[in-house]
Amino acid sequence: MDALSKLSRRQSLQSLVLFGAGAVITGLHRPTAAHAQATSPSAMKDEDIFQFALNLEYMEAEYYLRATTGKGIDAADIGADAGGVNGGRKVSFRDKAISEFADELAENELAHVRFYRKTLGSQAVARPTIDFEGGFKAVATAAGLPEFDPFANDMNFLLGGVLFEDVGVTGYAGAAPLLQNKEFVEATAAILAVEAYHMGMARAQLDQMGEKGQKAANAVSAARDKLDGPGDKDQGVEHNGKANLVPATPDGMVFRRTPQEVLRIVYLTDKAGVDSGGFYPKGMNGALKST
Template sequence: MKSPLSGSASSRRATTDLLADRHESRRSALKKLGLGAFGLGSIVLGGREARAGFASASAADPTDVAVLNFALNLEYLEAEYYLRAVTGMGIEAAGGGVDGAGTAGEVVVKTNSQVPFTNAAFQQYAAEIAADELAHVIFLRAAITAAGGVPAARPALNLRESFAAAAQAAGLGAGFDPFADEVSFMLGAFVFEDVGVAAYKGASPLISNKTFLEAAAGILGVEAYHSGIVRTLLFQLGGTAQTAAQAISDLRDAASGVEKDQGIIVGGMANLVPTDANGIAFSRSTREVLDIVYLGSGATQGGFFPAGLNGDIK
């Protein structure tokens, strides 16, 4: 599944410009909502109204802040993955901020991580999701601060060996590189998106403050949209991509020790929305999520987080 990286300097600039345009669009929308603005080079960490909503809420429960910081760790991972795939740069270059409680860790990634997109639609999907994930990081950091907490610093992330190890464990062979081409990129995205949806849903009963719960529900909805996009594209790509997605799904079940994952094909039919018999999205406990991102049951670090998460839930 390893393919050579290609793409001219002009195509890489076009991708960066596309994300900048996406940010400009988001900025216009956020201004209309009164929630602040952001661009690639200058980002306001949450709007005044958004911060006021959290600051005026009842005193933040330590558990609520811990859950938001747990979510922030996962958002750091997603934002770094998408931003580097689309622009070749990470959160810091985009002005998103990475400092806070704990040590801001290094991001291990290939020298040129920018995906050589050949499909314009795939490129636009990636840019949109990158903008969303960066916005989640910015929002959660601002919300935690406004609630009187300290946002977790970005932990050390491994976006190189972790993917290769996960692919090998899933039986997909050695040397998998999610930045090699757009199909590999979508398979890399599939590793994260379903986990994000299940993580937010699983953490929702732990949140007591309704202001925080509403925000988490809003992010869950966006992650579900992302998951639907990725699952649909992989299904449309056919045989090899569908088989690889099933292998990744099986790996998530094996890592977490709980069988609740679903591939994009069930009984020979499309399965674009993974749900239980009641049509309800699955939940994952924080321990199950950690087992998946650490690539090992009961592990306290490893996989995508070589030094573990920052915060109380790690």
Template sequence: MSYQDRNQDSVSMEESRSSRRSAILMGGAALAGLALGKAAFAQSATVTDADILNFALNLEFLEAQFYTIATTGMTLDQAGIPTKGGNGTAGGAVTVKQNAKVTFTTPLLQKFAAEVAMDEQNHVKFLQAQLGASAVAQPPIDLMNSFNALAQAAGLGATFDPFASETNFLLGAFIFEDVGVTAYQGAAGLISDKTYLDKAVGIHNVEAYHAASIRTRIFQAGEAAQSASQAIAATRARLDGTGTGDVGVGVMSGASTIVDNDDNALTFSRTTSQVLNIVYGGGPAGTGGAFYPKAMTGNIK
């Protein structure tokens, strides 16, 4: 798919921002989001900090694979970063097209992509080290059929190749970074060990840097890329159940929407269930789909 093949009837940015503002207007609503997150985590009798960190590790595997393949043409294992579990369980395979390395034509973007790849690799290694023997193995990850399904759901055409061009790469990255920011935001209040909380907030902040940088570059890419991001954001909102709780990149009331926030200039949070609905493409919990065709590994899946 070319990102220009977009659905002109996607939810308007004004409607999306207005709806989200009414849903996440005050600090109390943010606290309510954390309460929902707690319920979503309760997929076993006792949910531990390790369960939460392993959920984060699953997301970091996905991001690290995407950026590493895009910048080097190699998977994490090929790049020397193990994906096995702390108990020695082998990591799952990655489904991706051959020769997936992006042909960057903008040197500064290439350097930025390499930086993000390194950051995501370090997130994987850091979480693995923190979890030790409790670290889960990478689940099977799909970076091909998943994007095609998302493109169809967003009305962007039958297929989408995030490795085909610089703009497609940015749109692919846009999916992951925005979801990652809201996932860490939702998890922050659920971690018991404040040492872990400090580290999780540190990862969240880096993901927010990434998201802002990517959204800035989509804004600079022009109206076609902005429109595609809006269609993707609307699809994420439908998948997470909020309907219109997400905003793509563009212009509203004479200002850009590079920063995705509410009336209080706060990021919004997603529960684990909402995150799973997006990355599974609406597939059933525990079964998976889309980016995780056989579900995540660990207790939260």
């Protein structure tokens, strides 16, 4: 059976609303009538959701590969007519443990890209245009981090990574229980676990860097929280003088974020109806691309 045919075409509206790949939030939000109409089951297929995830995995893989090797994803893994990538260079790591962690991150995220491309087959979207330079400059301005360059040193690299790692965990948590095909439920749960390892490790390393790392990570969290909509939907690595390494609900569960909230973060906008900007200056590829 072709891998794409395994994807269920009967995905419910609930899965479209809950699936996201974004940073932590404090609860689930039901769609407005307008949003429900825009994402009706007849207009969306499971393929669209997996394409959305692939767009995000492209960005993560490019970030870590450029930081560890000085170059991005090979041409064989980006699709035809792929967009370019602006910014990114090899980091001169000083801490051996962080350098080895970065290598592992790059390997894992490239594997995720390849998994989605193999699963989607002919419907795998090509890599979208990605702008690290402009995106991180805007994030730094919003977070009050002057002269921020995520490729300059160990701490900055981790800060840039946390921006993305808080993306993957909650998205897979929202998708896993909603997928109808058992094989894809298992795969989603497995990728969720890897992304959670990434996020926890990066947050722990920033916390161990002391006040400077903690304040910078919390500033990124606060800036991100302003983009996704009303309410306090993010958690920094330090709270009330104590480490906050595992962002979780009061029930000890992973938070979730909708695709629209994710897009507001990566497009760096707090407005609805936007289909490009920030890290994706030409927007994501695929049907699910508007805030």
